Amino acid sequence: MENPPQIAGIGTAVPMTSYTQQEMLDEFGITDPRIRSVFLNSAIERRGLTxxxxxxxxxxxxxxxGQLLKKHTENGLAMGREAIEACLKDVxxxxxxxxxxxxxxxxxxxxxxxxxxxxKELGIDVHCSRLDVVGMGCNAGLNALTAVAGWANAHPGELALMVCIEACSAAYVFDGTMRSSVVNSLFxxxxxxxxxxxxAEPAGPAVPAEPAVSAVSADSGWSAARRPAGEAAGALGPGLLKFSSCIIPDAVDAMRYDWDDAQGKFSFYLDPEVPYVVGAHSEIALGRLLEGTGLSRSDISHWVIHSGGKKVIDxxxxxxxxxxxxxxxxxGVLRDHGNISSGSFLFSYERLRAEGVTAPGEYGVFMTMGPxxxxxxxxVSW
Structure with a gap:
């Protein structure tokens, strides 16, 4: 692609309170050895939770x-605001x-x-275009990024933001079952x-026109004012070249967030076979992504993968x-934060960028998995 949409900056946020896995077991007085094993063998050390x-x-x-929904709203707004402000400061x-x-x-x-x-809360222009992606699960960050990249491509020089907001504490059920305990140990x-x-598109023939007051040019002050550590001065981040999707209909019920009649609330469900189903189809999905590009697996220098859980990653x-x-x-993100659902891969991208190891001409793959x-x-390419 010529002039593909590019990542210009990133910002992340987590709650003020966090707990180790042992602290979680102590908080809820969990003594069942099977459940304790799930928590303590998760490759997670600490998670931000309310x-x-x-x-x-x-x-x-x-x-x-109702109380969980209030938590989702209040915590989500607080974290979302912090992440957006950090992202805007970054660029x-x-x-x-x-x-x-x-x-x-x-x-x-x-x-x-x-x-x-x-x-409303941040005072963003009321004419700002917007989209809400709800209920798609851990894979949704890339589904949304497809839409964001498409909008940015159609509006050169204008700034688009995507924000993943996951208050997983607002989706927990503490009923002592193994089903709930697996979820409670992870997110x-x-x-x-x-x-x-x-x-911004290259300038064409000089034609008198009214300046676009609302447009933000890629050459304007904000775009070059702050560059991520490890990236060349005045350069944007990687270009978003291509997206692909692979759905596995036979496993449509393997990951669910649905109503639990016994508890009178929504709850997550993860099938134990999820890691193996995802793993078995990952090569097919990669083949689809690289089809027609002339690239092979060996041409990919950097991998940014959703922190779905130890078994999924393996x-x-x-x-x-x-x-x-x-x-x-x-x-590293799984260890320090657990599975943050749709935003997990962005936490990983933030760490990759901070390393400063990417070089112009290198390719990378972002990968998320979910329901x-x-x-x-x-x-992507740098």
Missing amino acids: LPPLMPDGSRATETQ GATLADVRYLCCVTTTGLLTPGFSALLI GDGSAALAVISP SVRANLGLSRHDVRHTT GSTIEMAL
């Missing part, structure tokens, strides 16, 4: 679905520069969605915002022939 309030006897309250832009806002979440349902609420709260812009590694070094940020079951991929 736990239910404490009761007078020291136990944790049982939250209603040297302001809220007045934002022309498109795409919000992604799976951990609650709101109408109006986070996009409208954040535009953490977090938000990640990504700025995308298509370079299965993808084995099927794609990746080294531990290839997934170092994926495992459907679905594997999403994006091909």
Whole structure:
């Protein structure tokens, strides 16, 4: 692609409170050895969470679905705002520069969605185009980025933002079952915002025209004012070259967020076979992504993969022939934050960028996995 949409900056946010796996077991007085093993062998050390309030006897309250939705809204807005502000600071832009806002979440349902609420709370221009991607799960960050890149490509020089907001604490059910315990051992709260812009088109013949007051040029001050560590001065981040999707209909029920009649609230479900299903289809998905590009697996220098869980990561590694070094940020994010659902891969990208190891002409693959079951991929180049 000539002049593909490019990543211009990133910002992340997590809750003020976090817990180790052992602290979580202690908080809820979990003694079942099977459940303790799930927590302590998860390759997760700490996660940002907002736990239910404490009761007078020291136990944790049982939250209603209404209380969980309130937590989703309040925590989501706080994290989303922080991530957006960090992202705009990263690129040297302001809220007045934002022309498109795409919000992604799976951990609650709101109408109006986070996009409208954040535009109101932050004071973003009321004419800002927006999109809410809701309920798609851990893969949704790349589904949304496809839309964001398409908008940016159609509006050269204008700033688009995607923000993944996942208050996983608002989707927990504490019923002591293995189904819930697997979920409770894995997910953490977090938000990640990504700025995308298509370079302004080359100037054509001089034609007098009114200046586009709202347009943000790729050559304007904000785009070159702040560059990520390790990237050349005045350069944007990687270009978004191509996206691909692979859905596995036979595993449509393997990952669900649906209503639990017994608990009177929504709850997550993860099939134990999920890691192997995803792993077995990852090579097919990569083949689809690289089809027609002239590239092969060996041409990919950098891998940014969703931190879905230890077994998922290991299965993808084995099927794609990746080294531990290839997934170092994926495992690092899992260790430090748990699975942050749709925003996990952006936390990994932030770490890759901070290393400053990417070079012009190198290719990378972004990969997310989630309900459907679905594997999403994006091909990028520096």
